[in-house]
Amino acid sequence: MTQPRPRKQVHLAAHFPGVNNTTVWSDPASGSQIEFDSFVRFAQDAEAARFDFLFLAEGLRLREQHGRIYDLDVVGRPDTFTVLAALAGVTERIGLTGTINSTFNEPYEVARQFASLDHLSDGRSAWNVVTSWDAFTGENFRRGGYLGQDQRYERARLFLDAVTTLVDSWPEHAVVADQAAGRFLAEADPGRFTISDSQFDIAGHFDVPRSPQGRPVIFQAGDSDAGRDFAAASADAIFTRHGTLEAGQAFTADIRARLTRFGRPRDAVKVLPATTFAIADTDAEAHELAAGIRLQQVSPATAIMLAEQLWNRDLSDLDPEGPLPDVDPIVGESTVAQGRASVRMVTDQLETAQRWRAAAAEHGWNLRRTVAEMGNRQHLIGSPATVADLIERYVDSDACDGFILVPHLVPGGLQAFTETVVPLLQERGVHRTEYEGTTLREHLGLAPLQRPAGRRTA
Amino acid sequence: MPTTGRVVCRMDDGTHGQRQRLPMLLGIALDGAGWHAAAWREPGVVADRLFSAGHWVDLARRADAAGFEFLTLEDGLGLQAQPWNAVAGRTDRVAGRLDAALVAARIAPVTSRIGLVPATSVTHTEPFHLSKSIATLDFVSRGRAGWRPQVSPRPAEAAHFGRRTMAAELTDAAVTELLDEAGDAVEVVRRLWDSWEDDAEIRDVATGRFIDRDRLHCVDFEGRFFSVRGPSITPRPPQGQPVVLALAHARVDGRSPSSLVPRSDDSSAAVRFAVRSADVVAITPADAVQLRELLDLVAQESAAAGRTAPLRVVADLVVLLDGPDGEPAAERRARLDAADGSPLVSDAAIMAGSAAELTDRLTQWWGSGVDGFRLRPAVLPDDLDTLARSVLPELARRGLRTDPAPGTLRDHLGLARPENRYRSTVDEGVPA
C-alpha cells in the first residue's frame, strides 16, 4: 500500500507563453516562440514536473491597433493541432490541450483532428472550445464572419454536440482486426451519423475509429453568462482569468451552483485560473522581481497601447510617464483594437477607468505604472514555501482546483517554478511524483466517460 | 537543372546521352496496411495497431532509414473502401483513417531526413488553416514538409460538411471546376506562406517592436470561389515554400483511396492543375509508352502555362514483390487477391515481380526522363522492407541514386529555397 492521500490534489498545467504583453521577449533569456525546440523544451519541463497538461491558445487573425498590425508583443504562432501532434512524439504522459474555435471550423474536420490527436498521443488530447466570432477574423476564411455575437454559444453548443456525436459514432470494439477470420470490422459501415439542427445539416460516416479517451477533454474559456452555462453544461474544465482568492471563490461558487442546476456533480468541472508567477529565495526578493517583470511587460509604448484599448480612444499624444487621460473612455465596441478577446471582455470601461484613476491617485502612479500594476496577473509571488502555501490555500478554500501557469519567458520560464515549488508540493502530498494514469482524463481526476449506449439522436 | 546542393549524377541514361541529372528520386506512399485490400491480413502486419502512433512511427523510421527522399500519407474526408458514391457494406477491409497532416506531425520528431507529404482535401477545408498547418509541419520537421492538395468530388464527403452538394455524376466540367478551385486554394496557401518576410521578426528592444510590420503582407486574394485577407498567423516556414505535390491520374476508378479525379479518363485537367500549382507531379503511366506520352503532356502544359520553375515528375507504381519468406510475387498476388475476393486494381501500374525485375523497370523508366518514382507498397511493412533491402541498394550500386544527405525536402529534390514574392525591394542593400 502506498500512503493514503487525504489532501486535496492540486492540478497544475503550463500555458505556452502567448502573443500578449505577458511574454517578455526583450529579456536576454528569451528564446524563439516559433521554433519547435522551444515547444519541446517547454513541454518536457512541464512533463518532468508531472503537470497535468500543456495549454496552447489561438487567435486566427493577427491583432491590429489603429488599423495596423500590432508590433509590440510577440507575433506569430504555429498551427495548434500540428504542434500538439508533434509534441505527442517527444512526450509520454502530459496532456495536450489546444484552443480551437467553433466559428471558423466545421465539426467533421475538428472531430477527426481531435480523434486523430487522441490516437496519436494515446489519450492525451483536450479541446478548449472558444467562440470568437468577429467579422475581422472572418476575413481570413472563405466562410467569412457571418455569426452574430448572440449566436456564438448556440453554434458552440451545437458544434460540440456534433463533435461528440461524431466521435461516439464508432462503438468501442468496432475494429476487431481478426486476421485469421478475415474480419476487420465488427459491423459494416461504421460511424453512421445524422445531425440536423439550426447550425448543421450533415450526415454520413465518420472515418476515425474510437480513440483512447473516447472524446477529448473539454475546456471552456468564456466568461459571460452564456459562456458559464456552456461550461457548466458541457465542459470538464474551465480556463479562467479570475485569479485572486476572492474572485476565484466567487467564480467557483457560481460554477458549482450552475453545475447543480445542470444536474452534474459539483466537482464535475475543474476550475483553473491562468496566472503568472515570480519566485525568489525570500518573499521580499520575489516582490522586487515581480515589480521588475511588470515593468518589463509594460514598456512606455505598450502602456499607451493598453490604455487606448481601455479608453477606446487615440492616446498617442499622452506621456506614458505622465498622468492618466483626463477624459472618460468611449463606451462600446472597440474602434481602436481588433482581434483581442480581452478587449471584448471589458464590459465596464467607465468603472475600470475609475478604479485605475483611484489607484493612481492613491499610490502616486504615472500612466505606465498604473497599467503595469492594474493589468497584471501575478497571483503567485513569494518564496517557494510562500507560493506553495498560496496554492494550497486557493485549492483548499475552493477558489480553484489548481493553476494554469503562464511564464513570462520562452522557453525556460517554467523552471523557476518546477525546480522550487513543485518539490514542496510533492513533499506535502498534494502533487504527484509520478503519473498514475495514462490519459488526461485520469490526470484531471475526471469521472470515466459514460459509454455511448447507442446512437445519439439529434 | 538542379539549383541546390544535391549531388548531381553524370551518367549515360541510354536515351538522352550524357547529361546532368539529379539522382533518381524515390518516395514511398503509406496508407493503412498497404495498397492491397487484403494487406492487413498478412502475418507481418499488426492489424489492430493501424490507428496507433506506433504503427506510423515504425513505418516512417523504416522508410527514413531506407533512404527514401519522401513519404506520402493518404487521406480523405470520409470512409475509404467505398465505391464511388456508395457504401461498401463489407467487414473484411480496412476502414477508418487518421488525419494525415497530424500523422506527419507525429512522426516528424522521430525521423531525421525523410520528407513528409500528407494529403489534404482543399474542397471542404479552409486555405488559411491548411497554410498554417503545413507551415507548422515544416517547423516541427525542420524543413521537411510537403503537401499534396487533393479535391473531394464525392457527394458523401460533401454531406459531411453540409455546405455544398456534389452531383452524383462527375462530369469533366465539374472536375475542371474543382481543380480550378484547388488552384485558387494552393495560390492562397502559397501567398500565406510568403505573407511574412524571412526577417520580419526584428526584436528591436530600442523601439520595443517585436516585428517590422512592413515586412508582413496581406495576401488579399479575391477569386471566383472565395477571398482571404491574411497575413498568416504563422511566420514563413523554414523552406519558405514547402513542397507541393500533385497527383495527376491518367485514369482512376472509384476504389483508389487517392482518387484525385474519379472516372475521368483524361489526365490533362489534372496535369494543368499540377503545372500551375505544384513542385512535383506524380503521374500514373500504365506502361513505358504512356510514360513518354505523359512526360510530353507535362512538358507541353508547362510550356503553355509559361512555367519556368523546375517541376519534378515522378511516376506512381504499385509494387508487390516476392514475399518475405520467398513466396514468388505472382503467387503472393494471387493469394492476396483470393483473400480479398477481387483482383488488385489501381490507377497506377502494378509491378508484381522480383526485386530485380522492379529495379530493371525503374532503371528503364528513369531512362525515359522521369525524375523518380512514388512507390505504393502492396503490403506494409513487408514490401517496404524488400525495397529497402534489395531495391534501393541495387539502384545505388548502379550509380542511379544516393541516399539523401541531411537537409530539407527541397534540398532532396534539388529545388532552391524560393524568394519571397512580397520581399520589399525598396530597402535592398540598406542596412536595417
Ligand SMILES: Cc1cc2nc3c(=O)[nH]c(=O)nc-3n(C[C@H](O)[C@H](O)[C@H](O)COP(=O)(O)O)c2cc1C
Ligand atoms: C482565460 C481566457 C482565455 C481565452 N483564450 C482565448 C484564445 O486563446 N483564443 C480565443 O479565440 N479566445 C480566447 N478566449 C475568449 C473566450 O474563449 C470567448 O470566446 C470569448 O471570451 C467570448 O465569450 P464570452 O463572451 O463568454 O466571454 C479566452 C477567454 C478567457 C477568459
